[in-house]
Amino acid sequence: MTTDLLSLKARWADLRQQQPQSRIRDAAQQLGVSEAELLVTGLGETVTRLTGDFRELLKQVTSLGYVMALTRNDVLVHERKGVYEKVSFSNHVGLVLGPDIDLRLFMNRWQWGFAVQENGRKSLQFFDPQGQAVHKMYLTDRSDEIAYNRLVTRFQDSQQSTELAILPAAAKEIEKDDTDIDVSGFRHGWLDMKDTHEFFSLLRQYGVGRQQGLRLAPEGHAQLLSMEVLKRIFAEAADRQVSIMVFVSNPGCIQIHTGPVHKLATMGPWFNVLDPTFNLHLNETRVDQVWLTRKPTTDGIVTGLELFDKDGQNVALIFGERKPGKPELTSWRTLVDDITAAAIS
Structure with a gap:
């Protein structure tokens, strides 16, 4: 782990002591980094880097059973419990059409994936080229942990590199008068x-x-x-x-x-x-x-x-x-x- 990453890990630990209720997204903003950059400070401990075609991974998350799907932006957090069903893709556009979990997926924005264990909770988390979270799925007490471990093993990156080539956000389009x-x-x-x-x-x-x-x-x-x-x-x-x-x-x-x-x-x-x-x-x-x-x-x-x-x-x-x-x-x-x-x- 580089000196910069060790420094970031230490700064995050200090922030958690001062603000124990702070969410990782808010902590990343306070520390001036992306959420993905903060997350990789836990590689080898609480975080496992994933690789491969995330479309194939998503086709298999039905095996996890009853989970909680989370999608958010800076204003809202949307959490829905259920099973991932009827997962399909047409090139880089995906659909999940279960009666409970209903998603539209734009896979050209799914740059990185991680398996995360935090405070006893296991999850799969995915991030865009700017290091912002696009989607997360959390196991519940009704989920299949064996299927989760199998999925993580299959898609685990052999390198477990902490390197992330974070891209700047696209310039905002200027509206016509x-x-x-x-x-x-x-x-x-x-x-x-x-x-x-x-x-x-x-x-x-x-x-x-x-x-x-x-x-x-x-x-x-x-x-x-x-x-x-x-x-x-x-x-x-x-x-x-x-x-x-x-x-x-x-x-x-x-x-x-x-x-x-x-x-x-x-x-x-x-x-x-x-x-x-x-x-x-x-x-x-x-x-x-x-x-x-x-x-x-x-x-x-x-x-x-x-x-x-x-x-x-x-x-x-x-x-x-x-x-x-x-x-x-x-x-x-x-x-x-x-x-x-x-x-x-």
Whole structure:
């Protein structure tokens, strides 16, 4: 281990003494390194470096049984318990389509993988070229530890090198000025959408940023909300037992919860869903904007909520439960209309 790495390991040990509750992602930010760089200080002790085609590894995680899948960004942490089922890939795009664990995977962002043992918990953790976590899976008391050990042995890197060629983050794209955009064409394109997935193509067609697109939306199709309104929508969804979909994303993974929410709690800056199989942790201080959107589809209007961080990144989407070919839940649309109307009045 190099002198620099030993120094980082020592600095992390000091930080943990001062802040024993600090998460590794927060510790990495405080120490000015990536999470992956901090993690490799434990190689040979609590961390094992993995290698090989992570698509093949993911096809085998079904053998672990009941686990907890975790996907996060700087604003939200999405945790869902279940089994990895129906794992498939088309080149570098992957799907996990179980009833509990529902993922969209962008494997060109999966640069490094590690097996980790921390405080008695075993996990598999994956990171992007910037050393940021894209996805983690934790064993539960119902998981198959033998299958986990077998998987780690199969994909263990023979070198166990601490070297990581961390790449700088890509430069943020500069948005066009509103005056350089065909706003009329963009709005007509919005109103002509047949599927919500067309929205991304529409933004690219007109060279519009996502937040900018919501600001330039046709009248009545996008509305800026407060964080308090978002929390009231969650509370009302829990009270009315309206089944919702919560998408949390980073560049390498989108993780989706579909179902009702029950126990809500605020702890410091964190707004939480604390249910047996689904936990959501949302840092209110890092949310910059919350938008209500209404997008046309062949199945009728789809009502959604979009959350953005302070860098203008879309970090979460929330909808009523729905599937292609079916209109959205009337109960969801009514709930959102009730809360937003009350907020305006």
